[in-house]
Amino acid sequence: MIEHTKTEVLIATLARLLAGCRHVCVGAASPIPGSAALLARAQAGSALRVNLLGSRRHNFFTNGGVELFDCAAEGRIDAFFLGGGQIDGQANINLVGTGEYPTTNVRWPGSFGSAYLYFVVPRVILFREEHSRRALVEKVDFVSAPGTSAPGTYRPGGPCALVTGLAHFSFDRTRRRFRLESVHPGHSLEEIFDNTGFSFDKPECVPSTPPPDGESLALLRGLVRDELAETYPRFAAAAFPTPTA
Amino acid sequence: MKNVTISSLDDLAARVPDGAKLAIPADYSGVAMAATLALIRRGVRGLHIVTVPSSGLQAELLIGAGRVETIETSAITLGELGPAPRFVDAVKRGSVRLLDATCPAIHAAIQAAEKGLPFATLRGILGSDLMRVRKDWKTVENPFNPGDEIAAFPAISPDLALFHAPFADREGNVWVGRRRELVTMAHAARQTLVTVEAISDSSLFEDEGLAAGTIPALYVSSIAEVKRGAWPLALWGQYEADGAVLLRYVEAARTREGFERVLAEWLERLAVAAE
Numbered sequence: 293m294i295e296h297t298k299t300e301v302l303i304a305t306l307a308r309l310l311a312g313c314r315h316v317c318v319g320a321a322s323p324i325p326g327s328a329a330l331l332a333r334a335q336a337g338s339a340l341r342v343n344l345l346g347s348r349r350h351n352f353f354t355n356g357g358v359e360l361f362d363c364a365a366e367g368r369i370d371a372f373f374l375g376g377g378q379i380d381g382q383a384n385i386n387l388v389g390t391g392e393y394p395t396t397n398v399r400w401p402g403s404f405g406s407a408y409l410y411f412v413v414p415r416v417i418l419f420r421e422e423h424s425r426r427a428l429v430e431k432v433d434f435v436s437a438p439g440t441s442a443p444g445t446y447r448p449g450g451p452c453a454l455v456t457g458l459a460h461f462s463f464d465r466t467r468r469r470f471r472l473e474s475v476h477p478g479h480s481l482e483e484i485f486d487n488t489g490f491s492f493d494k495p496e497c498v499p500s501t502p503p504p505d506g507e508s509l510a511l512l513r514g515l516v517r518d519e520l521a522e523t524y525p526r527f528a529a530a531a532f533p534t535p536t537a
Numbered sequence: 538m539k540n541v542t543i544s545s546l547d548d549l550a551a552r553v554p555d556g557a558k559l560a561i562p563a564d565y566s567g568v569a570m571a572a573t574l575a576l577i578r579r580g581v582r583g584l585h586i587v588t589v590p591s592s593g594l595q596a597e598l599l600i601g602a603g604r605v606e607t608i609e610t611s612a613i614t615l616g617e618l619g620p621a622p623r624f625v626d627a628v629k630r631g632s633v634r635l636l637d638a639t640c641p642a643i644h645a646a647i648q649a650a651e652k653g654l655p656f657a658t659l660r661g662i663l664g665s666d667l668m669r670v671r672k673d674w675k676t677v678e679n680p681f682n683p684g685d686e687i688a689a690f691p692a693i694s695p696d697l698a699l700f701h702a703p704f705a706d707r708e709g710n711v712w713v714g715r716r717r718e719l720v721t722m723a724h725a726a727r728q729t730l731v732t733v734e735a736i737s738d739s740s741l742f743e744d745e746g747l748a749a750g751t752i753p754a755l756y757v758s759s760i761a762e763v764k765r766g767a768w769p770l771a772l773w774g775q776y777e778a779d780g781a782v783l784l785r786y787v788e789a790a791r792t793r794e795g796f797e798r799v800l801a802e803w804l805e806r807l808a809v810a811a812e
Binding site for chain 1: 563565566589590591610611612613614616617620621624625628629630631635637638639640641642644645648659660661662663664665666667670684685686687715716717718719720721773774780
């Protein structure tokens with residue numbers, strides 16, 4: 293069996309969720325989703341375009357900061373990653389803070405483009421490495437972007453999955469609920485129940501998240517690490533084991 | 538034609554009056570850090586900062602130094618280095634008025650001002666608590682499709698835009714390459730102040746390749762030549778961020794005293810550089 297790190301399992305899981313995409317964008321301060329997009333590109337070849345915000349080399353936008361949003365408005369971005377200090381059982385996300393707004397006792401950076409991209413990008417993948425009851429809550433304190441909208445609202449996009457440090461969930465937009473798809477290697481269903489603040493659906497038998505195969509690991513530790521280092525030097529240096537010669 | 542002043546850093550900073558609505562770019566775009574320090578040194582007060590669409594160290598310093606009354610932003614973060622400690626502290630203490638936004642709304646509102654329009658509209662955002670806490674944001678009905686609700690935002694007309702670019706020419710034309718949000722900011726703002734790494738003796742319009750990425754002098758009020766003017770942040774295509782200095786900042790700025798110490802050092806460094 294090939295040795296892999298927990299981070300590499302997350303990257304490979306996110307990369308699988310990008311299957312079939314033609315254009316994927318990754319927001320700022322997102323090294324793990326960025327790695328996943330670069331891995332998916334390495335595997336898909338010229339069939340997949342990737343834009344990493346904050347990168348010069350892996351970003352082909354020429355119309356400034358607004359191009360990402362204009363591009364998404366026209367349906368030209370197939371997938372995007374969003375996170376959240378809090379994510380709730382209806383896929384509402386909070387990037388602002390906890391407690392009474394505006395003097396929140398915990399303050400996060402802010403909503404970024406979430407309130408918009410969540411509506412217009414067809415495949416939004418939620419990623420939050422911390423899987424705990426403070427991160428995955430029943431109801432968020434502040435809705436930066438709602439998981440679902442009333443019928444009649446213009447909304448071609450929305451959440452399709454949630455990946456955490458422990459598990460992979462899919463999201464059913466009609467039922468407005470998450471469904472546990474797999475538990476990452478080394479973790480148990482009991483851990484998921486103990487650390488999730490919302491209720492979710494699950495199959496009778498929950499599979500284990502498949503670990504990255506040898507080809508994926510070789511790409512991650514070579515090409516992807518080198519490509520990522522331009523934007524995330526600290527992460528690229530720390531996240532991947534050095535290939536053994 | 539010769540309405541652009543090529544000035545010293547302090548003269549440029551003196552053009553920002555107290556209480557000004559000041560538009561600043563995101564960290565990836567070209568941040569006038571030296572000018573920001575000069576602004577703090579000149580004692581500016583009561584700023585309304587508009588981040589286009591987010592900010593990092595620049596907003597953090599201005600807030601930490603107590604120069605900001607209102608912060609209108611989609612996010613303030615130091616990126617890989619984590620939260621901006623003085624921003625977080627100011628929010629918790631309620632010492633800064635917060636206008637939380639989302640990136641495309643800020644871009645659209647700046648574009649509306651550029652076009653002389655009173656407001657901008659955007660898809661999405663309905664059902665976000667931003668619509669609840671931003672009393673100045675409304676929904677309007679699509680006049681061409683009754684029942685179709687759309688989010689609307691008042692135009693943002695900054696008194697000034699301030700940023701750092703690789704170079705300008707002697708006529709005051711400024712090259713920003715593909716950082717088009719800087720073009721939009723300059724169009725929307727009443728005045729635009731730019732620091733540059735270098736001033737070129739030949740006109741940027743002599744080369745069509747350069748002209749395509751150039752803000753014409755018409756939109757530019759004042760330019761100052763400041764080498765490494767984005768330090769300790771990066772300037773795209775020119776230099777990397779000073780990682781060690783940023784790391785030290787984040788550690789020091791956890792406390793008010795640590796922040797004051799670093800700020801004093803940076804102001805001292807600015808004074809030495811000016812000699």
